[in-house]
Amino acid sequence: EVKLVESGGVVVQPGGSLRLSCEASGFTFEDYIMHWVRQVPGRGLEWVSLTSWDGGVTYYGDSVKGRFTISRDNSKNSLYLQMNSLQPEDTALYYCARGETYSNYESSWISFWGQGTLVTVSS
């Protein structure tokens, strides 16, 4: 059974930092592109970032570029999101997701989603 379990979501003050983790199981983690997607409760989906199979190629949404860093450890079947300079508008449920592609890394749709971890940025 494919599983993605996110953790690390907490309440953090504006300007603070946080690292989210996602533990994968039930599939060969190193064979897949991985994404982070976020959703403000009751609102729509916003793509955050993706990483290639080996972590060597990464892409970011404009709203997080320069502040967030995606990484992975294939030996631990884990995906991470380092979030710096957090702002109230970063408050959201953060989903870890498995990607698929027939071509290049950035042309990836999402085949499976975790249940999310909630990040709240508030003083």
Next chain:
Amino acid sequence: EIVLTQSPGTLSLSLGERATLSCRASQTVRSNYLAWYQQKPGQAPSLLIYGASTRATGIPDRFSGSGSGTDFTLTITRLEPEDFAVYYCQQYVRSPLTFGGGTKVEIK
């Protein structure tokens, strides 16, 4: 950035009716790099369609995707109780990947 506009925002239909959801892109979505997702209340999204028209594993054939260029459609031929949810389209032509704002299909 490719902007996706979904319409209508809310679709009120009865069981057994046909649902037609639209997703319009601000630029050509090459190679039909468009996916559809379903999200039920309190749950994570799940993949329905990729490549504009290919159903994901286990998706019933009452769901179909069509379109090309800038105009795409998700059709649900006969609404079942479990189909009432929010549906999102997503383009994966290039970064930044973008989602539409969603269409909520509710029971009339």
